[in-house]
Amino acid sequence: MAKQLTRRNLIHKTATLLTAGVIAPGLVFAADAVNTDQGDPGVVYIPAGSGKKGKISRTDVEFKLDKSQTSGSFGSLELTIPPGTLGAPPHFHKTFDETCIVLEGEITIMVEKEIFKVGKGGWHLRPRGKVHTFWNNGPATAKVIEICSPGGHEAYMAELVKSFENGNHPDQAFMKNLADKYDIVFRFDLLGDIIKTYGVSL
DSSP states (O other): OOOOOOHHHHHHHHHHIIIIITTOTTOOOOGGGSOOOSOOOOOOOOOTTOSOEEEETTEEEEEEEOGGGTTTSOEEEEEEEOTTEESSOSEEOSSOEEEEEEEESEEEEEETTEEEEEETTOEEEEOTTSOEEEEEOSSSOEEEEEEEESSOHHHHHHHHHHHTGGGOOOOHHHHHHHHHHTTOEEOGGGHHHHHHHHTOBO
């Protein structure tokens, strides 16, 4: 007997298509990577400009959806990145993919040795396992939506935002613990060349 298509499963399949199938039709997520046994998620409406807000260095962060609202399928947030700002040190993840949608301005995304200029309306998928980073070295502020699938990376971002509150700045030990907790493998050995070559900073 065919498996009944529940609302939970439909959300999962739709999120997979949004974050992978449209851009990379061959990409398949592991079946056990997403928890579809949670209760039926509720409807969520987020008006423009709303959502919990914070800051990571000079980048503004606006939290949108977390994995508890999407049956674990994905989490999402909005970043506002000023000119001359590196979004994150080079790094990779073993268990999730990231999709970027540019709303305003232009950002540069590096994946391994490839460079992509992504302008307003552009989508870009950064697959798991590949070293990546991104920055804004254009003349105008950039605003992007970040979608991580499966969800969970938004919890890392929330802890990171908290570590920058009240003028604080996380130290190396804190960042290592956070990275180990949330599946982030930093490549700090690549950071200096990127900063020097593209004139950006964290």
